Amino acid sequence: MATILKVTGLKKAFGHHQVLRGVDFTVETGHIVGLVGPNGAGKSTIMKAVLGLIPTNAGTIEIDGQAVAITSHQALKQVGALIEYPGIYPFLTGMQHLTLFAKKKNRAEHIQRIVAGLGMGPYINAKAKSYSLGMKQKLGIAQALVNRPRLVILDEPMNGLDPQAVKDLRDLIQAEAKNGTSFLISSHILSELEKLADDVLVLNEGHIMQETSMTELETANGVLYTLHTVDDAAARTAITAAGLTLEAGPGLTVRQTTNATTLNRTLVAVVNAGINIQSIDQSHPDLESTFLQMVAQSKQKEA
Amino acid sequence: MGTLIGQELFKLVHKVGTWIAVGVMVVIQFAFIAGGLIYPKVFNQAGMITSDFVADSIIVFIMIASTASIIAMEFQYGTIRQLLYRQYYRSQVFISKLITLVIQLVCLHLIASLVTMVASLVAFPDFDWTAGDHLKNYALTQGGETLTLLLLLSAVLLLATLFKTNAAAIAVGFVGYFLVEIAGTILISLIQKWEWLKWLPFTMLMTSSQILTPGLKSMTKLDLPWMIGLTCAYTVLLTVISYLSFRRRAV
Secondary structure, eight states: OOOOOEEEEEEEETTEEEEEHHHHHHEETTTTEEOOOTTTTTTTHHHHHHHTTTTEEEEEEETTTOOTTTTBBBGGGGGEESSSOOOTTTTHHHHHHHHHHSSSSTTHHHHHHHHHHHGGGGTTTTTTOOOHHHHHHHHHHHHHHHOOOOOOEHHHHHTTTOHHHHHHHHHHHHHHHTTTEEEEEESSOOHHHHHHHSSEEEEEETTEEEEEHHHHHHHOEEEEEEESOOOOOHHHHHHHTTTOOSSSSSSSEEESSSOOOOOHHHHHHHHHTTEEEEEEEEEEEHHHHHHHHHHHHHHHHHH | OOOHHHEEEHHHHHHHHHHHHHHHHHHHHHHHHHHHHOTTSSSOOOHHHHTTTTTTHHHHHHHHHHHHHHHHHHHTTHHHHHHHSSSSOOOHHHHHHHHHHHHHEEEEEEEHHHHHHHHHHHTEEEETSTTTTTHOOOOHHHHHHHHHHHHHHHHHHHHHHOOOOHHHHHHHHHHHHHHHHHHHHHHHHTTTGGGGGSSSSGGGGGGHHHHHHHHGHHHOOOOOOHHHHHHHHHHHHHHHHOOOOOOHHOO
């Protein structure tokens, strides 16, 4: 698999405030990469740097092997982006926006595909000043995708979209990725990102804390089993007495990761204590809980 | 670069304001044509024709508004990132906007000239373009006014790069225009006292007047070639400073 985007040792400071402290990551061709991190972690700064919009203090950015900097934009020919909020000319219609930014070759076909994909047909010929927040957001995304770029950078693309629009966008992104387009997407709606992303970059304190695939993340996080018994307090005592660790919270939840005997040992401990088990729920830790756990651990380290 | 200019022109022609401005200019021209027909003694026929029936002044206002908004609107509408993240450089984006402004200026002059020519043939058939210096005066008036206007617009562009909204940039452009006009008049009297003041850019706003009235040299204390050369030099200088300001702006 070829690498479309390679970021190495990226550093950026605004005055005395160091936002990025040596960021390294790659995006592979046809992959959807989720960039997550708390507010102010530097997600938009990374995206702006990749798009050659801001000068950086150190590090390199390469798109398809070509360097990108504020003074070197040639590689951006194959890039589409939506950063922070959509740029909309109120005096133009949606169709005129797409015509303005679409390349001449196969223009009509590309516009038609993106308008249909995002369900923008009913209002595409209305002036953009009459658009709702969600309509503007879709238009911004359409502008990023209309030229079928090889790399698409989307900053909070789900902002203002209704559930149907979110699904339409997810389907479109996945279809484009299958055709070889790579995506770098930041979003605070982690449940949505989880459905989309192949890989995840967790950014905190100006560093990439974790770069992994969603599959690896799921495997590493294991499976959660929650027991419901006739006497949860006694069961809790029995489980901890057996040397097993319960997840934080009121329930009797154990995590089974690489050690496949955890569930079995838990059940044995509870049964041997003479406590009746009523039911067992199985669940996978989501990206949100993983992310929150990482940020909490980071704060604990700082403390 | 051709793509960028095409996109700028696309935006310009799809703005309703562009066409309203042209309409207003033509209507005012017709008003002065009518005035010239009804009150021939009040309205100086030759003077009105050489100034395109006041279109020259209307063009100044239209171009100040266009120049002030061509960059400020990108920041106001949040479209600046879309322009800058592509394969083009800030210099190319900036130059494409300058070229678009020049194209708009040329088009406005062409429309104004066309109305003037047709009006002079239909409404004032006695007016003979070939007699006296009519044609020469017309060319000198248009050329001189354009030269001075470009200087003024370069100053407006510099101010506009500092603003993030259309309205603020246009308002500052208009206020700046009137202040510069007043400053120019005051400066002429000050030059008589301190001659070195003649080198200031405000003096060059008299270039178009001095082209038509060479005697103004006694007031500006500069020969016409110097006036023309300095007008061009200040226009380029202010435009370069505008670019540097645009290049430094955070997006």
